[in-house]
Amino acid sequence: MEKFTSGDYRSPQINDWCASCGDFGILKALQQAFVQLQLSPDRIAVFGGIGCSGKTPYYVGTNGIHTLHGRVLPFASGAKLADPELTVVAVGGDGDGLGIGAGHLVNSARHNLDLTYILFNNGVYGLTKGQPAPTLQRGEQTRSMPHAANSGRLNPLALALAAGYTWIARGYSYAVDELAGLIQQAISHPGLAFIEVLQPCPTYNDLHTRDWYESTDAGDGSPRLYRLAESEYQGCILAGATVKDANSIRQNCYAKVLEWGMHIPVGLFLQDLDTPVAAHGIPAEKGRAEHLQHAIDDAIHDDNFNTSEHSLTDLESCYGDLKIDAY
Amino acid sequence: MDNTYHMRIGGPQGSGIDRVASLLARACVSAGGEVLTRREYHSNIIGRHSYVDIALWRQTPHSVQAYCDLLISYDAETLFRHIYRVNTGGLVIYDPALESASLEKQAFLDAPLLRQLEQQQAAGPHVADYLVSAHERGIQLLALPCSDLIKQLAKTSELSRGEVKRVTALLAMAAAAAHIGLPVDVLYRTVDNALSKHQQLLPLNHRAIEMAYQHVQNLGMANAWPFPTRDAADERLLLTATDSVALGKLAAGLDVQTYYPISPATDESTRLESIGMVKLHDGSFYQPRIVQMEDEIASITAAAGAALAGARTSTSTSGPGLSLMSEALGWTGMTEVPLVVSHYMRGGPSTGMPTRTDQGDLLFAIHAGHGEFPRIVIASGDVEDAFYDSMQTFNYAERYRLPVIHLLDKQLTSTSQSVKPFDSNRIAIEHSKLVDNSELADRAAPFTLNKNGVSPRALVGQAGNRHWITAVEHSPDGLVCEDPQNREAMMEHRMLKLKLILDDLPTDEKLLYLPADNAVMTLLGWGSVKGAVLDAHQQLAERGIAANILLLRLLCPFPATEVQQCLQNGAPVVAIENSYSGQVDALMRQTLGRGADHIIVKYSGRPFTGEALATALMQIAAGKGQPRMVLRDAYE
DSSP: OOOOOOOGBBSSSOOOOOOOTTTHHHHHHHHHHHHHOOOOOGGEEEESSSSSSGGGGGSSSSSSEEOTTTOOHHHHHHHHHTTTEEEEEEEEIIIIIIIHHHHHHHHHHHTTSSSSEEEEEEETTTTTTTTEEETTTTTOOOOOOOOOSSSSSHHHHHHHHHHOSSSEOOOEETTTTHHHHHHHHHHHSSSSSEEEHHHHHHHTTTTSSSHHHHHTSSSSOSSSEGGGGGGSSOOOOOOOOOHHHHHHHHHHHEEEEHHSSSOOHHHHEEOOOSSEEEEEEEEGGGGGGHHHHHHHHHTTOOOSSSSEEOOOTTTHHHHHGGOOOOO | OOEEEEEEEEETSSSHHHHHHHEEEEEEEEHTEEEEEEEEEOOOSSSEEEEEEEEEEESSSSSOOOEEEEEEEEEHHHHHHGGGEEEEEEEEEEOGGTOOOOOOOOOOOHHHHHHHHHHTSSSSSHHHHHHHHHTTOOOOOEOOOOHHHHHHHHHHSOOOOHHHHHHHHHHHHHHHHHHHHHHHHHHHHHHHHTTTTTTGHHHHHHHHHHHHHHHHHTTOOOOOOOOOOOOTOEEEEOOOHHHHHHHHHHHHHHHHHEOOTTTHHHHHHHHHHOOSSSSBSOOOOOEEEEEEESHHHHHHHHHHHHHHHOOEEEEEEEEHHHHHHHHHHHHHHHTOOOOEEEEEEEETTOBBBBSSSOOTTHHHHHOOOOSSSOOEEOOSSSSSHHHHEEEEEEEEHHTSSSSSEEEEEEEHHHHOOEOOOGGGGGGGGGEEBBBBGGSSSSSTTTTTOSSSOOOBOOTTTTTOOOOOSSSOOOOOSSSSSOOHHHHHHHHHHHHHHHHHHHHHHHHHTTTEEEEEEEEEOEEEEEEGGGGHHHHHHHHHHHHOOOOEEESSSSSESOOOHHHHHHTTTTTOOOEESSSOOOHHHHHHHHHHHHSSEEEOOOOSSSOOOHHHHHHHHHHHTTTTTOOOOEEEOOOO
8 A cells, every 4th residue: 555645745725727738737747756656745845947837836745846937956956955865856847947047957967966857848938928938949929929939949858968967858748647657767867857848838839739749740640749668769878888889879869859840759868877966075875964964853842943052063174274383 | 562564475466476475474373473464466367467465463463554564576567566665664575687677568557557657757667767766765675686596596406497497486485584584494394384295396495495595694684573473382274254254154064055156255165165074073074065056046046945955055156146146035035045145245346356355235235136025234344253254144044044145355355364263162053943843734834923023944855844935925834825914914024034133133243333432433334344444543543533433244134223322422423435435324324314424435446454544534533534535546
């Protein structure tokens, strides 16, 4: 019998997303992944950016933190630095991650902290009523745009690959079970995992609709979205792989992430088990600095907020060449 | 009597002057002196003019002076720029090879100073002419033929000519050391310590020092000054505010520091990184995580994320960085996350003057971020204060659940001061009260309303607790709520902290007040003007002019009641600030309804010196002061 059920990851907050928003599928998949992993809700933190997707933290029964536009990754990274055993998931929209937050999206890969980043791709800035997101093609014009998009499309997966994410996947918001499986794998991956989720915005994106994603425009009856797992493709870099082998896999991956239009691959694009996870001081398994935990334990049991103790630090060990002995 | 000795060491950046100045300062402290140094430099790696002042005496000097007793020159620009700043009876150490250098060939000399020097030029445009006129003003000259000495050294050294040439900078410094009577053994030992990983260089360095000492003795210019000594057993630290702030953070139990490289704040994070593992009193070790982020926005948001999870967290930056951090600063105010921002002010606006000092961020620090939220802004006056303040900022952040901005500036980062080892027991370690896990029904309410504005914290990841945090207006449960009554209650609750802080903090954590009998004025300042104010105050006292000193530590919330009490005696208030407008005056008008009677400002990017400040104050005492007085010095 499972200790945690789906109810443990639900939130009493009233959801104000539009009916049939793709966000619902992602939320459900996220909660499903938590059930599958049997993670204690108090040891999960879901961080959200700004926008419709940024509200996801309100709708999960874990810790939920609503941050700033574009900054979800550094907020999430900070929590992971402080508490390496915490399960940290960052979510944000395509405008959040590829527009205002692009610098963080790229540089977070360099740290390779053990986080999961889910990028909700619906092609528009929904909450501000449908302006083009960086994922919209030049020339595309969705419902509320006064003219076609002047700027071109950023490819989230290509960017993640170039930046050095060690786990890269794409899911579809209405393929909930598959997406839950991907999220589960992403959380289990020891390093920074990136999932792009294709999702309709039923209110503002009248181009990339559920019908569009689920259609067979190629004319041969083949679906637009196809599963990488059912193809020849494999993108796993094993620990200890040679540079040549690793680069060959990345090159294949790059070719794969360029596919778009009639046929769009979904599933796992890259799994890099060779790049080390950031340690930043204390190894993750040691948990927080003991003095910090000690202080927290003390504070919990003290009614006075001025809990006080003396400094635990031996300053003499820190002085180094700053200290001058008298001659 | 104050008999402080002022040395100035000038030369091209990257030529080793920082290194020899640091060695000289260390040797002076090791030999029993107390020092205060100041470093002026450009945002440049190699070639432009920089100089280091070292003030030396029995007690730690409060400030350096515009004039020096000894000028050690490593290039012609140093002689042109500073020779008018050598006191009568002082000494200039120079290389005679520079005598033929001419003023117009000084590529890095800025146009305004070049014009000024051309107008007041002595007998001619060459270094030799300037030396002649200096000699006529009663300044001694000590010629040190460096290339001859290097040749001699090369003859007896197994090292290459290039390696031998690298001790050039040491020669003039050692000559200065011989002049002031620094025991040569101390200099040897100081150099030995610095070169402990380069043993093969020691014989050469020792011979260079010996040769310079001999040269000065032969000229009859050795031991010209009574070298001060203190108790031999008395240990000292010699450090800047970036060092002392870093140590204060470690003493406070720093867990995570994030940063993005920026002058002049970076040295603090570099110091933390170089310390690495920290030993605790119980013999165990811990390693704070010092993380370089991709920009200042990432720095403060990652710091906020770490603070959410309960870490003692800080970030460190300078002007442009705080500008970028403003939005996230509001986030921490709204979500009541304890966070320390160490802010090292530099000349602004925009890129401004990255390596020059300024206090023009005062009102920005108080107001940075949109909307209204409580914060604490405190300022440190010197290197020693900076340590204790740095420790205390974490207590404030946790005690009141808010962001704390610790104001420092470039002057404090490039001023080394000899101080006694710190006493970390002077500041208790305080942590926020947390919600009690055992009482958690289901979810923690992170913002419960109470009488003083500070509710128990819920940590992200705290076992048995889960909760929501948002900087959207929220209910006590942390749920989004824009209801008018909720908004009012939450706004009032957050802002209540400002009153609590003012009620809670003892006066000595708000300000330092030193009243004087029959004071004719009150000198009011904050931050790094402290040293110059103390020196100027002493100089006034020596001329029979009594003045009160009021140095502000807490700038936000403003301790209006205590300041009002200090000013009740009616003595005219003279506000002193390294800025264009004298922002503390505006702050007083806003919070007290009265401003200063005079403001003395300096915005050249250089710090106040005691003597220049004293001159301006004497004008005020003589009834000749203007409401706004600007201190200027073309040679700095």
